[in-house]
Amino acid sequence: MKNNITGEIKKVKGDLAAEIDKRLADKIIEKTNADLLKKLIEQAETINEAIMIAELGTTYKRTGFHFDKRLEKMTDTIKYFKKNEKLSFVQDKNALTHKLITGDNYDALLNLLIQYRGRVDVIYIDPPYGKDNMGEFAKTNYENAITRDNLLSMLYPRLVLARQLLSDNGVIFCSIDDKNQAYVKGLFDEVFEESNFVGTLIHQRAKGGGQAKHIVKGHDYIHTFAKNISNMDLSRQKIIQGKTVEINGEQFIRNDDIVRKVFGKYDGNEDRRCFYEQLLEYKGEDKKKEIDEKLKTGELVLEKNKDGFSVIVKYERVDDAKSKVYSIIKILSEIGKNDLEAIGLTNFDYPKPVELVSTLIGFAAEKDAIILDFFAGSGTTGQAVLELNNQDGGKRQFILATANEITDTTPNGIVNDVTSKRLKRVMTGECYDGTKDFKWNEENKPLGDNLDVYDIATVAPYSDEPFTQIDETLYGKEKLGVKEKIQWVCENFESTTKTLEDK
Numbered sequence: 001m002k003n004n005i006t007g008e009i010k011k012v013k014g015d016l017a018a019e020i021d022k023r024l025a026d027k028i029i030e031k032t033n034a035d036l037l038k039k040l041i042e043q044a045e046t047i048n049e050a051i052m053i054a055e056l057g058t059t060y061k062r063t064g065f066h067f068d069k070r071l072e073k074m075t076d077t078i079k080y081f082k083k084n085e086k087l088s089f090v091q092d093k094n095a096l097t098h099k100l101i102t103g104d105n106y107d108a109l110l111n112l113l114i115q116y117r118g119r120v121d122v123i124y125i126d127p128p129y130g131k132d133n134m135g136e137f138a139k140t141n142y143e144n145a146i147t148r149d150n151l152l153s154m155l156y157p158r159l160v161l162a163r164q165l166l167s168d169n170g171v172i173f174c175s176i177d178d179k180n181q182a183y184v185k186g187l188f189d190e191v192f193e194e195s196n197f198v199g200t201l202i203h204q205r206a207k208g209g210g211q212a213k214h215i216v217k218g219h220d221y222i223h224t225f226a227k228n229i230s231n232m233d234l235s236r237q238k239i240i241q242g243k244t245v246e247i248n249g250e251q252f253i254r255n256d257d258i259v260r261k262v263f264g265k266y267d268g269n270e271d272r273r274c275f276y277e278q279l280l281e282y283k284g285e286d287k288k289k290e291i292d293e294k295l296k297t298g299e300l301v302l303e304k305n306k307d308g309f310s311v312i313v314k315y316e317r318v319d320d321a322k323s324k325v326y327s328i329i330k331i332l333s334e335i336g337k338n339d340l341e342a343i344g345l346t347n348f349d350y351p352k353p354v355e356l357v358s359t360l361i362g363f364a365a366e367k368d369a370i371i372l373d374f375f376a377g378s379g380t381t382g383q384a385v386l387e388l389n390n391q392d393g394g395k396r397q398f399i400l401a402t403a404n405e406i407t408d409t410t411p412n413g414i415v416n417d418v419t420s421k422r423l424k425r426v427m428t429g430e431c432y433d434g435t436k437d438f439k440w441n442e443e444n445k446p447l448g449d450n451l452d453v454y455d456i457a458t459v460a461p462y463s464d465e466p467f468t469q470i471d472e473t474l475y476g477k478e479k480l481g482v483k484e485k486i487q488w489v490c491e492n493f494e495s496t497t498k499t500l501e502d503k
Contacts, residue, residue: 011164016051016160020037020054020057021034037054051157051161052157055157076461077460078461079110079111079458080466080493081455081457087424089427089451092449095449097450098397098423099399099451100376100423100453102402102403102415102453103403103404107456108374109158112165112372113164116372116399119165119370120167120399121171121370122170122172123166123171123372123374124381126373127184127375151180152184156191162372169228169231170226171225172225173201173222173360173364174222175221178221181221184223192227196229200223201221201222201360202222203219203221203356204218205220206218222360245315254313254314254315255313275309276310277309299314301314335353336351337350339354340418343439352380354380354383355384357380358384358385358388361396367389371397372400373401374402377402377419378414379418379420382400382419383422383426386449387447420432420451420453423451425440426440466493467489
């Protein structure tokens with residue numbers, strides 16, 4: 001099996017060779033180097049080898065983008081999905097089944113390619129860019145640029161595989177902090193091509209300036225790339241600032257920034273909303289008459305704020321609000337902590353808010369989309385997908401992958417102590433031990449659906465074990481006969497072998 005050059009490997013090799021040709025056309029690398037890289041890629045025995053060879057061509061001669069690459073080496077050990085019967089559950093055989101994968105997300109992505117190549121519609125990732133919560137392979141010290149290379153080296157091969165999982169009109173979102181966003185943007189330009197850059201959203205994660213001495217940094221960044229921007233359905237874009245509300249059975253987006261540019265406050269040049277009572281003073285009689293006419297027709301409405309002023313508000317039907325996209329998402333990160341605490345879990349630091357992720361998914365995906373998060377952490381993306389489906393009747397499926405990292409607060413691993421418990425509680429209304437006494441249950445009904453939990457197991461290739469241990473039904477296949485099973489395993493699992501380079 002080791003010498004078998006599979007169809008999957010050929011597909012990856014073709015994609016990587018095409019990427020090398022694009023770098024050559026963009027005058028990023030020299031022709032002699034490109035020819036050598038393509039020759040080496042063709043001779044590679046596994047997907048891992050081919051990706052590592054392509055990675056050698058990521059030093060930009062023209063732009064100066066460079067990082068010292070930490071390569072990974074292969075072993076013959078095969079990695080495959082093994083169902084975790086203890087954590088998996090079925091509530092309704094006719095309902096959707098979502099997936100949670102425990103283990104190295106690189107192994108998870110390789111295995112997902114077997115079933116989901118070109119089928120994932122949205123990827124959201126929040127990689128571990130903080131210096132205090134990195135994995136062993138990607139520790140970052142902001143005082144030492146060499147260790148940032150580990151972050152980029154870790155991300156590069158995973159982004160290569162993620163791009164192959166995306167559908168032709170797929171989108172990937174990446175949350176990143178101020179200190180790493182420029183480096184990660186350059187890496188995404190390399191893997192997804194700069195022409196497929198959709199934009200960078202700003203996520204306001206904190207209020208006020210705190211103890212900032214210079215510029216207030218109460219925000220993170222969300223880099224957004226398309227698989228192919230020419231295939232991206234821009235008509236699906238909606239206003240992403242403000243909550244969706246239901247009025248008489250229809251979904252509306254509340255827009256309360258109708259009248260702006262009130263001059264004379266805060267040194268005379270601040271952008272502040274104008275309340276109805278201030279229209280004459282700041283906007284003049286003509287503007288007030290215009291607003292009054294729209295209030296009469298119901299196009300605009302007035303709503304009192306906590307100070308007694310009348311806010312001018314417009315409610316737009318979701319289906320009509322497709323031409324305007326805000327670049328700032330004002331969802332504060334403490335909401336993420338509240339989301340998790342409501343479920344009775346307090347042992348995970350800095351979870352992303354459910355509303356943030358559901359906003360991004362609603363912005364980019366149809367109701368039957370497949371959503372992937374391979375830095376799943378506490379499982380925010382899973383809950384966001386479930387809540388969206390319950391709001392609009394969608395059939396979105398989530399696939400989560402995360403390492404089962406052991407910490408002081410998660411002695412059994414994050415998956416066992418946080419991620420699976422979170423999903424079990426919001427999907428069924430109770431934890432694995434039958435516990436139901438958490439705050440979320442007081443205001444919500446179980447979100448439903450089923451969950452398959454997979455561990456990443458290993459097996460040696462030089463025996464009959466791969467053909468007896470690997471379960472093809474976990475990859476969307478029907479049970480295969482002996483000959484078909486041998487052929488299927490040989491064609492798909494040579495590419496799942498890898499270990500990290502020792503330090």
